[in-house]
Amino acid sequence: MRQQAFLEKINPVRDKMYRLALRLLVSKEAAEDATQEVILKLWDRKYSVKDYTNIEAFAMTSTKNYCLDELKAKKNNNLRLVHQNYENKSLSLQRELELKDELHHIEIIVNELPEQQKIVFQLRDIEQLEFDEIIEITKMKPTAVRVALSRARKKIREKLTNEHNYGLTSG
Known part of the structure; x- marks a missing residue:
């Protein structure tokens, strides 16, 4: 496989690989390094990569495994929810602060989830991957x-509902 053909297959997936690495490793630098390392590993296997039916799934699996190996090596269990879909310049400053506060609360809740739930939540609700x-x-x-x-989802919903009700329960 030539370099151009390889890049045509990997470039569409590169951003998703980076976002998954960022979610797992927290640090932007570590996520960039992880993405580059995985792409290099895929390049080393370029002749077998062309035989995969779903290169995106293979690249994402490789990224996940690489990041989990890095986390094990560093014994670092941090996982952050950082979602930047709220860059709307027409938002008022108060609304912008409310959204940042809400994202911070969601991040705390997600950090409390078990590892498998964090990964599945990330892949489905943030990356919007299909179940397959x-x-x-x-x-x-x-x-x-x-x-x-x-x-x-249930845990996140319960915690947010409880927080918005200031811990008050009805009844």
């Missing part, structure tokens, strides 16, 4: 993926 791709990336059974996602 998530199953292939995580090597989990379909039922386990759906249960992990359901539990993650």
